[in-house]
Structure formats: structure tokens, C-alpha cells
Amino acid sequence: MKYLYITFCLLVLAACGGDSDDPIDIIDQPNDDTTVVAFDSLKFFNDQVAANPGNSDWLFKRAVYSLGKGNAASSKADLELAMRVDSMNMDVHLLYGNLQLSMTHLDTSKFHYEYILERDSSNTGALIGMSKLYALLNNSAMADIYISSALTVDPYMAEAYFMRGIVYRSDYYETARQESWDIAVSSFQTCVEQDPDYYSAYIEMGVMYDQAGSELSLEYYNSALDIFPESQEAWYNIGMYHQTRGNVNKALSAYTTLNELDSAWADPYYNQGYLHLLMTKDLDSAIYYFTKATDLDPEYFQAYNNLGLAYETKGDLDNAKKSYQLAVEANPDFQLAKDNLDRVK
Numbered sequence: 001m002k003y004l005y006i007t008f009c010l011l012v013l014a015a016c017g018g019d020s021d022d023p024i025d026i027i028d029q030p031n032d033d034t035t036v037v038a039f040d041s042l043k044f045f046n047d048q049v050a051a052n053p054g055n056s057d058w059l060f061k062r063a064v065y066s067l068g069k070g071n072a073a074s075s076k077a078d079l080e081l082a083m084r085v086d087s088m089n090m091d092v093h094l095l096y097g098n099l100q101l102s103m104t105h106l107d108t109s110k111f112h113y114e115y116i117l118e119r120d121s122s123n124t125g126a127l128i129g130m131s132k133l134y135a136l137l138n139n140s141a142m143a144d145i146y147i148s149s150a151l152t153v154d155p156y157m158a159e160a161y162f163m164r165g166i167v168y169r170s171d172y173y174e175t176a177r178q179e180s181w182d183i184a185v186s187s188f189q190t191c192v193e194q195d196p197d198y199y200s201a202y203i204e205m206g207v208m209y210d211q212a213g214s215e216l217s218l219e220y221y222n223s224a225l226d227i228f229p230e231s232q233e234a235w236y237n238i239g240m241y242h243q244t245r246g247n248v249n250k251a252l253s254a255y256t257t258l259n260e261l262d263s264a265w266a267d268p269y270y271n272q273g274y275l276h277l278l279m280t281k282d283l284d285s286a287i288y289y290f291t292k293a294t295d296l297d298p299e300y301f302q303a304y305n306n307l308g309l310a311y312e313t314k315g316d317l318d319n320a321k322k323s324y325q326l327a328v329e330a331n332p333d334f335q336l337a338k339d340n341l342d343r344v345k
Helices: 041-051 056-068 072-085 090-102 106-119 124-136 140-153 158-175 178-194 199-211 216-227 232-244 248-261 266-280 283-296 301-314 317-330 335-344
Strands: none
Touching: 041 056, 056 072, 056 090, 072 090, 090 106, 090 124, 106 124, 124 140, 124 158, 140 158, 158 178, 158 199, 178 199, 199 216, 199 232, 216 232, 232 248, 232 266, 248 266, 266 283, 266 301, 283 301, 301 317, 301 335, 317 335
8 A cells, every 4th residue: 555645846847938839739620621630749840940950949849849748868868959059048958957857867957957047046947946956855944945035036936835835844754843834734725826726736735634634635635636637646545545544435436446547557456455355355356456456566565465365364275375475476575475375384
């Protein structure tokens, strides 16, 4: 069983700097309504880069496009070329710094944020980038200095309030200081006041209140779903919320939704097996879900162990032994499975 905790978004796409109607995967419908022609966005950007040699803006736009498609390597290559073409394009440096930060290349990301700030001390993107960097280094004091600087430039910047929430939430988990809790919650709340669609802030507040045992957590998870109805993170946390409170049917319902959203994710199946093994006592269902989890993740040693428990409880000692053995093979240090295996040998 796992909670999904969102920390903070390391990768922040800088503004493209282009027109809002730049073609990104659009569909062109001719006037005669006879043919639909799919627009090839990558070809468009390739053509623009080829037609405008030495233009860093088009390299930047293609880098943003590639990053949005999950191709970080192509994005990185375009950004590096764009910096050679025009070393003063701050959008390029910011996106490159964010990309490096997402890969925890902290020295490189810091270099590019500082490069920007030396030339424009009011660049909020670089200020927030520095706050994330120092948060990763567990230097909350420095992170908050950069957050304060960003808010001095833009007192309505939702991301800055979100980052302040992250910093003080982490401090609360380390020190248990009530003041840090209050500042974290207040910061996340201010974040959504500035931007009611700031999904991650709702998740963070949900997790904090969930760990505190408050029913308010469910309200925040549902607020996140209002923004992103197919959020696997929110649905998983809702499932765990109900599971830890013994609301079996509601937990199973949340996990079933997750099965529909992502049939290849093993954890929801494991949790369904856990609920059936320990709460509904439906051993056949427990065996089905634990087996599903191990099929999807052959290294899921906890699922093998619980599959063994389900078989053992049912009286099928041969399959119990096989399951415990698989658990030990997946994790030779898993003492519980070793003990269970010794018991059925």
C-alpha cells in the first residue's frame, strides 16, 4: 500500500513567446465537410526551424513541443542549440534550467537560473526555480528567500504560494512545529485563491489533512478531481482514505475506477486484494487481485506474500508455498515471507 505524494512540479514550461494559435496537434476541417486532415505539428516546427536558421525562438518552440510529448532528449538538444544561437534568450535558459532541475542536475540548473537573475533580478520563473533547487537541498531558509522575492515582484503568483506551502510542509514533517503546519496550509489555500484550478495545491492539502486524520482531506481530493477527473493520484488517495477508515465498498469503488483509468498499474489491484483478504474475507477475490498485481509487476514481493496467505487460509498449501517462494525470490531480505515459507514447508 502506498500513498501518492505530490511534492512539487520540477519541470515548469516557460512561456513559448509565440502566438496563441500556434498549431499544436490541431485538426483542420475543410469547408466542404468532406475530409478531415490531421495537422502534423512536428513537421510544422521542423519546417519553421529549417526556414529560420539562427532563430532561437523556433528552436525554443520546438523544444517546448518535444518536452510536451515526453521527448526530453530532443528538447535538451534544441535548447542547447538555441543557446549557442542566442545566448541572451532568457526563455531558453529558464526552460533549460527547469529541465536540468527535473533531472536533479542541480549545479547546471543553478548556473542557468543565476545567469538569468544576473540580467533580470525580477524574473519570477528563475526565482521560483531557485526556490525549488534549495527545497531539494533541504535549505528551507534560502528557498523562502527566493519565494519572497518572487512575491515581491508578483504578489498574486500562485506558484510562489504553492512553493511556500511545500517548504513549510516539509519543515512540519521534520520538526512537527505547529507554526510550519499553519503556514503550509495557509500558503496552499492562498495558492488556490489566486488560481482556483491549481490542482497540486488541493492534493497537498488533502494529504496533509489525511495524515492528520481530518475528513477535510476528502473535500480537497474531490476538489482536485473537479479539475482533473481522471487523476490517478486523487483517486488512489481517495481509495486509501476510505481503506484506512474501514470504508471497504468506497475504497473498492475508487480502486475499480483506477483499474479503468490504468489497467497496467499494479498497486490498486494489490489494495483490492488486501481488502478482500483482511476485510471481506473473500479469498477467491483476494487471490484474483494479488495474482493480477504480480502479473503486472513480477517483482511485487508483498503481493506474492499476501497471495500465499490467501492460498494458505483457503487450505491450498502447494500454491501458498509457491507464492511465498516467489516472494523470497523477489526480495531475499523479506523475512516475513521466509517465515511464512518455513511454516508451510
